[in-house]
Amino acid sequence: MARWQADVQTRLGSFELDVSLEGDAQPLAVAGPNGSGKTTLLRAIAGAVPVARAHVTIGKTVLESTEPGIHVPIERRRVGYVPQGYGLFPHLTVLENVEFGLTTGSDRSPAETRRTRALGMLTELDCQPLANRRVDRLSGGEQQRVALARALVLEPDLLLLDEPLAALDATRRRAVRHFLAERLRTFGRPSIIVTHDVRDVVALNANIVVLDEGRVVQQGSLASLQQAPANDFIAEFVGAG
Amino acid sequence: MARPTRRSPLTGLGTLFGVTLVGLLVLPFLALAISTPIGDLSEGAAHPLFVPALLLSLRTTLMSLIVIVVLGTPLAWWLASSHSRAARVTEVLVDLPIVIPPAVVGVALLQTFGRQGLLGPVLGAAGISVPFTESAVVLAQVVVSAPFFIQAAANAFRKVEPDMLIVARTLGAAPPMAFLRVAVPIALPGLLVGASLAWARALGEFGATLLFAGNMPGRTQTMPLAIFSALESDVRLAVVFSLVLAAVGVVLLLAVRFAPALRQTVGRSA
Numbered sequence: 001m002a003r004w005q006a007d008v009q010t011r012l013g014s015f016e017l018d019v020s021l022e023g024d025a026q027p028l029a030v031a032g033p034n035g036s037g038k039t040t041l042l043r044a045i046a047g048a049v050p051v052a053r054a055h056v057t058i059g060k061t062v063l064e065s066t067e068p069g070i071h072v073p074i075e076r077r078r079v080g081y082v083p084q085g086y087g088l089f090p091h092l093t094v095l096e097n098v099e100f101g102l103t104t105g106s107d108r109s110p111a112e113t114r115r116t117r118a119l120g121m122l123t124e125l126d127c128q129p130l131a132n133r134r135v136d137r138l139s140g141g142e143q144q145r146v147a148l149a150r151a152l153v154l155e156p157d158l159l160l161l162d163e164p165l166a167a168l169d170a171t172r173r174r175a176v177r178h179f180l181a182e183r184l185r186t187f188g189r190p191s192i193i194v195t196h197d198v199r200d201v202v203a204l205n206a207n208i209v210v211l212d213e214g215r216v217v218q219q220g221s222l223a224s225l226q227q228a229p230a231n232d233f234i235a236e237f238v239g240a241g
Numbered sequence: 242m243a244r245p246t247r248r249s250p251l252t253g254l255g256t257l258f259g260v261t262l263v264g265l266l267v268l269p270f271l272a273l274a275i276s277t278p279i280g281d282l283s284e285g286a287a288h289p290l291f292v293p294a295l296l297l298s299l300r301t302t303l304m305s306l307i308v309i310v311v312l313g314t315p316l317a318w319w320l321a322s323s324h325s326r327a328a329r330v331t332e333v334l335v336d337l338p339i340v341i342p343p344a345v346v347g348v349a350l351l352q353t354f355g356r357q358g359l360l361g362p363v364l365g366a367a368g369i370s371v372p373f374t375e376s377a378v379v380l381a382q383v384v385v386s387a388p389f390f391i392q393a394a395a396n397a398f399r400k401v402e403p404d405m406l407i408v409a410r411t412l413g414a415a416p417p418m419a420f421l422r423v424a425v426p427i428a429l430p431g432l433l434v435g436a437s438l439a440w441a442r443a444l445g446e447f448g449a450t451l452l453f454a455g456n457m458p459g460r461t462q463t464m465p466l467a468i469f470s471a472l473e474s475d476v477r478l479a480v481v482f483s484l485v486l487a488a489v490g491v492v493l494l495l496a497v498r499f500a501p502a503l504r505q506t507v508g509r510s511a
Contacts, residue, residue: 075413
């Protein structure tokens with residue numbers, strides 16, 4: 001089972017992030033108040049923000065280590081990223097979005113093979129009928145599935161999801177939450193999910209880390225946080241007391 | 242039931258002002274169109290000044306557009322994505338030619354590239370003479386019209402969400418590929434509008450060209466300069482030349498206004 005580790009220290013303006021995390025294939029839910037550094041953390045792990053000091057590994061692969069000066073560029077990290085709002089490319093169709101990652105690397109497989117892989121992933125995620133649709137014509141739930149298909153088709157070593165359910169209405173959220181939990185179980189590799197909803201933690205059977213002002217305030221299982229929440233935010237989040 | 246709205250006297254006055262201004266904008270072009278008999282058009286097109294000036298205008302504006310797009314696209318991207326003070330200062334510098342009269346730009350170009358200018362000795366030593374050549378026409382057009390493209394392109398690039406580029410990179414695209422395959426297509430409607438505006442501005446350029454490149458038929462005489470020359474000898478000829486230039490402007494305007502909508506319609510039906 002692949003273990004991962006992310007020690008990240010970075011400063012963006014007056015905001016400072018200093019976080020040490022580790023985990024395995026069990027999903028990790030990242031919670032915290034707005035501005036606590038959740039999105040910055042995901043971007044730092046992805047390699048999208050400059051870091052002052054960092055040590056990021058997945059299995060035996062070192063992605064970032066400031067001491068020996070290792071920095072694997074984003075495009076070679078094999079880290080999947082689904083941002084808030086999903087970041088689908090509006091000028092491409094659903095199929096072209098999913099195919100995008102298969103056309104960027106040195107592995108130039110034939111167009112037919114790429115198409116088959118992308119369609120296969122869309123079928124797995126029940127999105128095959130959407131293949132030729134424009135992405136701005138999709139519902140929030142459909143966009144989320146397509147974004148997930150686009151990330152998963154490359155079989156990343158680590159999946160980063162930034163509030164994957166936030167853009168959905170309450171009724172869609174429940175269905176998509178169970179779908180996401182199912183997909184991550186099938187994925188079977190490490191994933192980090194930013195969330196504001198403890199129901200996501202339950203559905204994903206995730207461990208939790210809570211950030212505040214760029215620091216880890218508490219981490220552990222849902223039960224341990226419910227038993228002894230470190231502050232009011234965590235008590236509110238896990239529904240303790 | 243909807244209540245009938247009472248028109249205020251101010252609304253009436255505002256309408257009158259608006260109609261007056263629109264009239265002032267449109268009336269000269271209407272006068273230009275109706276004052277030209279069809280016969281004059283063919284006569285004007287056959288005039289020895291017409292074809293060389295038109296070809297020179299098309300050739301030089303195409304050249305200046307290529308220079309502006311190639312040099313201006315990366316600059317616009319930097320202006321849109323950088324939060325540095327240098328970017329904000331550069332943005333102001335880029336706008337300078339918009340607020341400075343073209344005649345002043347012409348003099349400034351002479352002071353830069355002329356024999357006695359800032360770069361004159363260096364260019365002279367290399368055997369290069371810029372003023373009063375076709376290169377001078379292109380240079381004048383680049384300086385006065387580049388800000389229109391850079392401004393529009395920077396605004397278009399600001400609409401590209403940074404997250405999309407991060408996603409493109411996590412999907413294996415190196416920065417240049419992410420820029421070309423994600424940022425440019427998303428910003429394309431704005432880039433086209435900017436390019437059209439810059440081209441239109443270059444096509445109509447007069448003052449800077451006259452001072453820096455002169456008004457030599459077949460060599461540096463563009464369409465606006467040909468109109469100026471024709472006006473001295475034959476007003477009817479000047480009207481015909483003007484009409485052709487106005488027609489090109491109208492086509493450009495329609496392209497700018499309707500191309501994005503057309504693109505969306507085509508995209509939707511595809």
